[in-house]
Amino acid sequence: MSHDDLDPSLLFHELFLADLEGSGDRGLEAYQELFPGHEELIAALHARLALGGEPTPATAVGGAAGRSSIGLDSSPGALIAHYRVEGEIGRGGQAVVLRAEDERLGRPVALKLLLGAAQRGEAGLRRFRREAEVCSRLDHPGICTVHDTGIQGGIPYIVMELVDGRTLTDWIGGTTGTAAAESEFLFSDDLPEEPETPQPRAAAARSPDALPDRRRIDEIIEVFARIADALDAAHEAGVIHRDIKPGNILIRRDGQPVILDFGLAQDHDSELHALTQTGDFFGTPAYMSPEQISAHRIRLDKRTDVFSLGVSLYECLTGTRPFEAPTREGIYQAILTKEARDPRGINKALPRDLAVVVGKALEKDRDRRYAKARDLAEDLRRILRFEPISARPAGLGLKLLRWTQRNRTLAGSIVVLPLAILVTMMIQGALASRREAQDHERARREHRAALIADLDELGRLLERNDISVMLQPRILRRIDAHIAVLGEEGLKLIRKGFEAEQACDRLGAMSAVANLADSASVPKLLELCLNDENEMVRIWSSQTLMRMDTPGVGPALLRIYRESGDDGCQVNALFGLVFIDHPDAPELAAEFVADPERTFFMRTILAKNLMYLARPELKPVADWMLENLQPAQVEEWGMLIRHHQMMGTEDDLEVLRRIAADTRLDERLQKSAREAVDKILAKPRPGPHD
Numbered sequence: 001m002s003h004d005d006l007d008p009s010l011l012f013h014e015l016f017l018a019d020l021e022g023s024g025d026r027g028l029e030a031y032q033e034l035f036p037g038h039e040e041l042i043a044a045l046h047a048r049l050a051l052g053g054e055p056t057p058a059t060a061v062g063g064a065a066g067r068s069s070i071g072l073d074s075s076p077g078a079l080i081a082h083y084r085v086e087g088e089i090g091r092g093g094q095a096v097v098l099r100a101e102d103e104r105l106g107r108p109v110a111l112k113l114l115l116g117a118a119q120r121g122e123a124g125l126r127r128f129r130r131e132a133e134v135c136s137r138l139d140h141p142g143i144c145t146v147h148d149t150g151i152q153g154g155i156p157y158i159v160m161e162l163v164d165g166r167t168l169t170d171w172i173g174g175t176t177g178t179a180a181a182e183s184e185f186l187f188s189d190d191l192p193e194e195p196e197t198p199q200p201r202a203a204a205a206r207s208p209d210a211l212p213d214r215r216r217i218d219e220i221i222e223v224f225a226r227i228a229d230a231l232d233a234a235h236e237a238g239v240i241h242r243d244i245k246p247g248n249i250l251i252r253r254d255g256q257p258v259i260l261d262f263g264l265a266q267d268h269d270s271e272l273h274a275l276t277q278t279g280d281f282f283g284t285p286a287y288m289s290p291e292q293i294s295a296h297r298i299r300l301d302k303r304t305d306v307f308s309l310g311v312s313l314y315e316c317l318t319g320t321r322p323f324e325a326p327t328r329e330g331i332y333q334a335i336l337t338k339e340a341r342d343p344r345g346i347n348k349a350l351p352r353d354l355a356v357v358v359g360k361a362l363e364k365d366r367d368r369r370y371a372k373a374r375d376l377a378e379d380l381r382r383i384l385r386f387e388p389i390s391a392r393p394a395g396l397g398l399k400l401l402r403w404t405q406r407n408r409t410l411a412g413s414i415v416v417l418p419l420a421i422l423v424t425m426m427i428q429g430a431l432a433s434r435r436e437a438q439d440h441e442r443a444r445r446e447h448r449a450a451l452i453a454d455l456d457e458l459g460r461l462l463e464r465n466d467i468s469v470m471l472q473p474r475i476l477r478r479i480d481a482h483i484a485v486l487g488e489e490g491l492k493l494i495r496k497g498f499e500a501e502q503a504c505d506r507l508g509a510m511s512a513v514a515n516l517a518d519s520a521s522v523p524k525l526l527e528l529c530l531n532d533e534n535e536m537v538r539i540w541s542s543q544t545l546m547r548m549d550t551p552g553v554g555p556a557l558l559r560i561y562r563e564s565g566d567d568g569c570q571v572n573a574l575f576g577l578v579f580i581d582h583p584d585a586p587e588l589a590a591e592f593v594a595d596p597e598r599t600f601f602m603r604t605i606l607a608k609n610l611m612y613l614a615r616p617e618l619k620p621v622a623d624w625m626l627e628n629l630q631p632a633q634v635e636e637w638g639m640l641i642r643h644h645q646m647m648g649t650e651d652d653l654e655v656l657r658r659i660a661a662d663t664r665l666d667e668r669l670q671k672s673a674r675e676a677v678d679k680i681l682a683k684p685r686p687g688p689h690d
Contacts, residue, residue: 142230
């Protein structure tokens with residue numbers, strides 16, 4: 001493969017990282033010379049990834065002389081690159097975060113310094129560098145922005161957005177320990193020997209009075225839905241966080257949550273296995289997923305972050321973590337073998353559906369967990385909208401299976417286990433019909449909610465009256481599917497829309513019943529057409545009736561023609577009457593187009609549309625068009641030509657020849673008329689005995 005065949009951004013990225021592990025940054029101009037024709041791209045990538053100052057060989061990352069362990073002045077007023085330190089924000093086992101001022105751009109930033117860089121070794125520095133690489137390509141309001149990276153005095157640093165807010169822990173008002181204490185467990189090679197391992201702090205349970213009430217619960221649901229949105233954006237970019245916990249989530253003053261600390265992030269597209277050694281544990285114990293601490297080599301995916309987010313949600317709702325133990329190993333065993341207590345047993349204000357959602361996020365079997373953070377966000381918002389959730393609680397059979405998996409020895413020693421299984425099967429059989437009924441009702445609830453949403457969307461499209469109306473058939477097909485399930489109940493929901501206060505809701509109901517040919521809606525549509533104060537509603541009512549070939553629609557259209565004061569409604573009514581072959585329709589249509597009191601525009605609108613039907617009884621309308629159309633009305637002439645071609649009589653041939661010879665008309669119209677004559681003549685003519 002030639003140099004030109006490679007993606008320059010990927011090639012530069014790999015070359016730059018290789019240089020950092022060797023002799024250091026070559027400098028922007030040197031890289032631009034290596035990538036002719038891509039100078040602007042290389043400048044942008046270099047600005048994002050380049051070091052803040054030129055490291056010497058002794059301090060270059062991965063250089064032959066090793067990494068410097070020289071300390072760095074981080075006291076207030078100290079200058080790190082062009083960032084003036086203002087004070088310390090927080091400190092953990094791996095890094096210290098400083099508040100600083102970017103003197104070039106005059107903005108506040110958060111400056112994260114890796115502690116003990118020389119002692120971290122290659123893996124530690126790679127992880128720190130990866131945090132900057134990963135965050136620099138994530139663009140979402142819920143993910144902390146990385147502005148710059150560099151090395152000062154041998155110590156790597158990352159410059160991030162300074163988020164004005166507080167941690168999720170502080171926002172919820174709980175006591176969940178500190179990120180500094182828990183960060184001791186971030187890297188296995190940082191852990192002291194087992195006797196010296198500090199015990200993780202357990203979340204202090206809050207008193208019942210301090211637990212969130214229903215209003216606060218709704219706020220928590222909305223915040224976690226936003227967190228899940230941000231997490232989904234990271235996942236879609238191929239990034240798994242692997243350390244989601246309240247301490248890594250800040251809440252801005254405007255309520256927007258922001259995910260921090262991608263230092264443990266996993267990139268599906270990277271060779272992460274080169275950074276990960278067998279037996280390593282990455283994350284904070286109480287928030288880790290079963291697959292993170294499994295003894296087997298399981299490749300982590302999006303679902304591990306969903307589990308951690310579920311733990312955080314459980315904690316915020318109940319004031320306690322779902323898996324607690326006095327030691328780290330005890331927490332691991334709890335996560336692997338114990339079921340979390342029903343959160344409603346701790347906080348009775350929690351709705352049942354929310355407990356089901358939390359339970360699905362905390363599924364130990366990741367195949368039963370939410371597949372995507374977006375799915376979790378959608379279920380959380382369904383709770384806020386009082387809509388059915390997609391998650392389902394574990395059934396009796398699944399609970400028995402889980403118990404057996406957690407208690408294999410005991411289960412194997414129970415002689416009556418076959419009997420228990422048989423009883424379980426009998427119970428399951430007895431409950432099958434009940435589940436079927438519940439599933440049926442659940443489907444009906446889902447269709448009811450979806451029908452209401454589709455009617456709302458349909459009405460808004462019609463109200464806008466623009467090209468978006470092209471989406472209408474797709475929505476109508478969905479409404480057909482809802483009615484197939486709901487039947488008369490669904491039709492009643494649609495008819496209820498006729499009474500809605502908003503005009504767009506009335507429009508949506510009209511379009512739906514026209515598609516369904518609901519004859520029971522005819523009287524209400526007639527009333528709306530004659531009396532509604534909204535002109536668009538009146539027009540759409542007549543158009544809806546025009547499209548409905550159902551009993552009772554003929555008298556309704558006749559009343560509209562005779563009683564409506566709106567020419568548009570009358571035109572729709574006349575077209576509908578002709579379409580359903582009402583005996584008075586041709587005469588009324590001829591009367592309308594010949595009436596000089598009517599506007600010429602409305603008369604031609606009716607005549608043009610009637611020509612589409614190609615009926616012999618419409619000859620008076622066609623004759624009126626022939627004598628009154630203006631040469632510039634190309635579309636109307638085209639419909640008239642089509643009508644006479646469809647009729648195909650000797651009189652029609654004469655009219656077409658007259659049009660073809662009319663030099664006032666567009667040449668294309670004359671040609672169209674000649675072609676129509678040829679087509680009529682080419683048809684077999686009936687013989688004298690036919």
